[in-house]
Amino acid sequence: MIISYFAWAAAVTGFCALAMVGRLIAGPTVPDRVVALDSINTMVIALMIILSLVYDSVIMVDVAIVYAALSFVGTMFIARHVEGGV
Amino acid sequence: MEKAALILLTIGVLFNFLGTVALYRFPDVYTRLHGTTKCTTFGSIFTSAAVVVYALQMYLRTGEGRFTTLSVHVVLAILALLISNPTGAHAIARAAHRSGVLPKYAVVDRLAEDHRKKGGVSA
Amino acid sequence: MVIFVLSVAAYLLLAWSGGGIDPIEAGIAVALGGVMAGLARAWNPGRSWTLAGLNPLRWVKFILFLAFPFLWGMTKANVDVAYRVITGKIRPGIVRIDSGLKGSLAQAMLANSITLTPGTLTVDVDDSGETGVYYIHWINVTDEDPSEESVYGSFGRWARRVAG
Numbered sequence: 001m002i003i004s005y006f007a008w009a010a011a012v013t014g015f016c017a018l019a020m021v022g023r024l025i026a027g028p029t030v031p032d033r034v035v036a037l038d039s040i041n042t043m044v045i046a047l048m049i050i051l052s053l054v055y056d057s058v059i060m061v062d063v064a065i066v067y068a069a070l071s072f073v074g075t076m077f078i079a080r081h082v083e084g085g086v
Numbered sequence: 087m088e089k090a091a092l093i094l095l096t097i098g099v100l101f102n103f104l105g106t107v108a109l110y111r112f113p114d115v116y117t118r119l120h121g122t123t124k125c126t127t128f129g130s131i132f133t134s135a136a137v138v139v140y141a142l143q144m145y146l147r148t149g150e151g152r153f154t155t156l157s158v159h160v161v162l163a164i165l166a167l168l169i170s171n172p173t174g175a176h177a178i179a180r181a182a183h184r185s186g187v188l189p190k191y192a193v194v195d196r197l198a199e200d201h202r203k204k205g206g207v208s209a
Numbered sequence: 210m211v212i213f214v215l216s217v218a219a220y221l222l223l224a225w226s227g228g229g230i231d232p233i234e235a236g237i238a239v240a241l242g243g244v245m246a247g248l249a250r251a252w253n254p255g256r257s258w259t260l261a262g263l264n265p266l267r268w269v270k271f272i273l274f275l276a277f278p279f280l281w282g283m284t285k286a287n288v289d290v291a292y293r294v295i296t297g298k299i300r301p302g303i304v305r306i307d308s309g310l311k312g313s314l315a316q317a318m319l320a321n322s323i324t325l326t327p328g329t330l331t332v333d334v335d336d337s338g339e340t341g342v343y344y345i346h347w348i349n350v351t352d353e354d355p356s357e358e359s360v361y362g363s364f365g366r367w368a369r370r371v372a373g
Contacts, residue, residue, distance in 0.1 A: 016105070069166065162222060
């Protein structure tokens, strides 16, 4: 069944997101950690979109859209903080 | 036709994985940003395109309206990602340079030179 | 005006589920679009209620830009980055380019396009002068004072055509 390939793709994407946590912990400077966090957010959005097909629920994509907006605001805010504004 | 979704999915997952490798392999913030921003955006577009293709196939087969809804929402999510991801990367790069993280192994750094010329804070 | 139309369209697309659209939903969409446009205006008082953003010719050009040069550039960029991830051959540096673009929309569009295309990443934009000066992190510096063409190809012309 083709849907199981989507489940496997979701698993690999989730593994990538988990692997990025290593850079989040180890990153020598603060911007390194922000890069890792931003990539994790992107991966989680991709994961949610794939899983919405696997579990057959449109609501997951809506959550992904809101997650994208919130992660964007979060990244901008942290960047401004690193710059020394806030 | 079902092969199309599989091919798109494989390319997308491959690029997402390359983004993860780039995060560990490159030496400094800027090169890591190169790798992760491009690879994860491109990979996510491809996996989502696979979802859209598959959902449209299911719609053609079953005729249920929720599959078109799913495709439209996925396209909106991708547009949001396509706008917000490079903007976020630019914000991080600017913040990194202003907070004094210099590129490693750089052959030229015009931004730092111009800062010094203007007598501002040498980043 | 363009913000109003985009907000209404986004809301209606999200609320649409196969069938027709409830008049109540349409009313909510128009009200929210008005709030968004009002907020944008309060934040940036220089904005005016013009129809310039809705010119269909510009939208057609924008979609053409997304479909051909942008998609092609992005594919090239990803193959390039994949090659550099695998082999580890990099020669990074930050170069300066005077784009000659006026207007914040064109500058923002060019900056985002640069970030998603081969080997380049916008680090800073100095728009204090007449035109926007870009500081671009280039992953493989071949020339320390490069021309526009060698860094981002035709994107400058496209940005001028679409948003200029």
